[in-house]
Amino acid sequence: MSQQLLRETDPDLLAAxxxxxxxxxxxxxxxxxxxRWSGAAGHILRLLQQTARQSLRQPGLFxxxxxxxxxxxxxxxxxxxxxxxxDTGIPADRLLPPSATHWFGTDSxxxxxxxxxxxxxxxxxAATAVAVAVxxxxxxxxxxxxxxxxxxxxxxxxxxxxxxxxIPSLLLSLALITVLGFxxxxxxxxxxxxxxxxxxxxxxxxxxxxxxxVYVEAARSAGVRWHTILLRHVLPNAAGPVxxxxxxxxxxxxLSISSLSFLGFGxxxxxxxxxxxxxxxxxxxxxxxxxxxxxxxxxxAVVLSANRISHAFQTRTSR
Amino acid sequence: xxxxxxxxLLQGAFVLWAAYTVSFFILYLLPGDAVSIMxxxxxxxxxxxxxxAKLRSExxxxxxxxxxxxxALGRALQLDFGISIKNGVxxxxxxxxxxxxxxxxxAAGFALAVLLGSALATAATFSRNPWxxxxxxxxPPLGIAxxxxxxxxxxxxLFSFRLRxxxxxxxxxAASIVLPAxxxxxxxAAVIAQLLSRSLRQTLGEPYIEQVRAKGASEALINFxxxxxxxxxxxxxxxxxxxxxxxxxxxxxxxxxxxxGIGRLTVTAVNSRDIPVVQTLVVLAAVIFVVTSxxxxxxxxxxxxxxxxxxxxxx
Numbered sequence: 279m280s281q282q283l284l285r286e287t288d289p290d291l292l293a294a295x296x297x298x299x300x301x302x303x304x305x306x307x308x309x310x311x312x313x314r315w316s317g318a319a320g321h322i323l324r325l326l327q328q329t330a331r332q333s334l335r336q337p338g339l340f341x342x343x344x345x346x347x348x349x350x351x352x353x354x355x356x357x358x359x360x361x362x363x364x365d366t367g368i369p370a371d372r373l374l375p376p377s378a379t380h381w382f383g384t385d386s387x388x389x390x391x392x393x394x395x396x397x398x399x400x401x402x403x404a405a406t407a408v409a410v411a412v413x414x415x416x417x418x419x420x421x422x423x424x425x426x427x428x429x430x431x432x433x434x435x436x437x438x439x440x441x442x443x444x445i446p447s448l449l450l451s452l453a454l455i456t457v458l459g460f461x462x463x464x465x466x467x468x469x470x471x472x473x474x475x476x477x478x479x480x481x482x483x484x485x486x487x488x489x490x491x492v493y494v495e496a497a498r499s500a501g502v503r504w505h506t507i508l509l510r511h512v513l514p515n516a517a518g519p520v521x522x523x524x525x526x527x528x529x530x531x532x533l534s535i536s537s538l539s540f541l542g543f544g545x546x547x548x549x550x551x552x553x554x555x556x557x558x559x560x561x562x563x564x565x566x567x568x569x570x571x572x573x574x575x576x577x578x579a580v581v582l583s584a585n586r587i588s589h590a591f592q593t594r595t596s597r
Numbered sequence: 598x599x600x601x602x603x604x605x606l607l608q609g610a611f612v613l614w615a616a617y618t619v620s621f622f623i624l625y626l627l628p629g630d631a632v633s634i635m636x637x638x639x640x641x642x643x644x645x646x647x648x649x650a651k652l653r654s655e656x657x658x659x660x661x662x663x664x665x666x667x668x669a670l671g672r673a674l675q676l677d678f679g680i681s682i683k684n685g686v687x688x689x690x691x692x693x694x695x696x697x698x699x700x701x702x703x704a705a706g707f708a709l710a711v712l713l714g715s716a717l718a719t720a721a722t723f724s725r726n727p728w729x730x731x732x733x734x735x736x737p738p739l740g741i742a743x744x745x746x747x748x749x750x751x752x753x754x755l756f757s758f759r760l761r762x763x764x765x766x767x768x769x770x771a772a773s774i775v776l777p778a779x780x781x782x783x784x785x786a787a788v789i790a791q792l793l794s795r796s797l798r799q800t801l802g803e804p805y806i807e808q809v810r811a812k813g814a815s816e817a818l819i820n821f822x823x824x825x826x827x828x829x830x831x832x833x834x835x836x837x838x839x840x841x842x843x844x845x846x847x848x849x850x851x852x853x854x855x856x857x858g859i860g861r862l863t864v865t866a867v868n869s870r871d872i873p874v875v876q877t878l879v880v881l882a883a884v885i886f887v888v889t890s891x892x893x894x895x896x897x898x899x900x901x902x903x904x905x906x907x908x909x910x911x912x
């Protein structure tokens with residue numbers, strides 16, 4: 279069964295031996311485990327596995343995976359990476375330059391900057407994850423609907439998406455923040471909504487592509503219901519490009535969220551987000567270069583890594 | 598030709614109407630009660646009931662939904678987007694007052710971006726030294742990944758505070774525009790460089806390049822006379838979005854350098870939840886996008902005579 283699912287989700291293999299897998303799996307919907315989700319999930323897992331293997335051969339990609347992995351660990355277990363507290367400082371140690379004891383130096387209150395970056399990564403990455411999830415779920419749903427139902431529904435949804443694309447995403451996020459209010463969650467939602475159009479576009483083109491494939495036609499003429507076709511054929515096959523876009527949007531969301539929290543729309547002062555850490559260093563540009571430079575470098579490294587990984591996904595799926 | 602332009606103008610008008618409608622729904626209908634948001638300002642508690650009542654009748658928010666929308670749309674057609682909550686002048690006026698500053702900044706930033714981006718792309722593609730090619734080729738992904746506010750602060754640190762070459766803040770004089778424009782230019786230049794070098798590589802593989810080479814043209818003529826012009830087209834297509842992004846970049850750049858402009862105005866308007874001003878800015882962004890797209894479509898045939906816009910109108 280799993281072998282069959284694996285084959286079913288691979289367009290190259292399918293083209294080679296149509297209509298075997300698609301039709302027969304409909305005839306025998308034997309499913310102790312839920313086959314609908316294992317289809318899409320299996321495909322994504324396989325992609326991740328391939329990318330991980332590929333990264334061993336490409337030093338750039340390996341570094342990107344390493345950077346993202348490290349920041350994810352920072353977010354999960356910050357205490358394992360630094361023994362300094364993020365919120366309480368030692369007044370005598372204020373504005374110390376980077377050293378062996380304080381890797382990123384200390385701020386104006388004597389707080390260890392590296393510790394603040396490490397502890398702040400949970401907030402920043404969680405906000406990013408929420409943003410990508412909002413864009414992914416809403417955008418994919420709209421794109422699937424447009425590509426699958428076609429007709430006026432398609433026209434209406436895609437014209438709306440075109441309008442969203444005509445407004446710069448940062449401005450759209452700012453407009454949403456005006457009504458949603460400030461705070462990390464609201465920033466994340468606003469950034470996510472601003473990325474809906476990108477996901478909708480790619481999901482629509484994928485579902486149009488898959489929707490006309492011969493095996494979907496076969497499934498349809500075999501009397502398979504539309505939602506089963508969506509979940510079993512369209513979604514798993516669209517997973518690759520959407521995953522590549524998700525990685526790209528992850529990087530973009532880190533940038534947008536840090537920009538918005540830099541502008542002061544994020545969590546209020548005691549909390550440490552990457553963007554607000556940079557903003558906090560603005561007043562000490564002359565006295566303490568590290569306060570702006572180092573947290574900003576962390577943001578840049580994370581975005582660069584996400585873009586590199588997205589590129590790897592793209593080359594994988596486009597072959 | 599004229600028919601084509603007319604068609605595109607109609608499309609543009611549709612986008613503007615839709616942008617207005619979307620922003621109206623987001624800003625006035627989504628929160629349930631736009632007036633108390635505006636009246637509450639920065640602090641989200643103290644709401645003055647008298648102010649709320651006054652604003653409510655002023656915006657006609659006591660009327661049914663569709664009526665509100667059509668009244669607002671009718672006013673918007675006369676360029677009336679409401680009164681700014683913060684200083685009581687028309688929202689369009691407070692935007693128009695600072696718009697010239699941002700146009701200056703965006704124009705300078707855009708010119709720099711095109712210059713930097715195309716220089717980088719041509720150098721990275723045409724260089725014979727593989728090391729140089731590799732090094733230059735790795736710059737655009739870096740430029741795209743780096744946060745704009747960070748670039749601005751680093752430039753500020755280096756050129757204003759260390760080297761004291763340029764003023765750190767303000768709008769006075771030509772020197773004050775250099776660093777903000779550079780901040781704005783770097784991410785855009787990175788995008789231009791990436792798009793352009795990709796299509797340059799593709800163009801150099803085309804048969805007609807071999808043909809020109811076989812005829813004995815110099816490498817310089819091939820590269821700059823033939824390849825670059827054709828390779829510019831995919832980049833040109835992205836121009837509408839790039840110009841829109843300049844506007845978003847201005848929000849950050851103007852904040853970092855404390856410059857007056859619509860970017861700064863956006864931040865203060867969001868901060869004071871000044872909905873009429875925010876809506877004016879959103880619609881303005883859509884106007885800029887529509888105009889740029891139209892201009893791009895009209896200059897396609899100048900770059901590539903094979904593109905006949907009368908025909909592409911149908912495609």
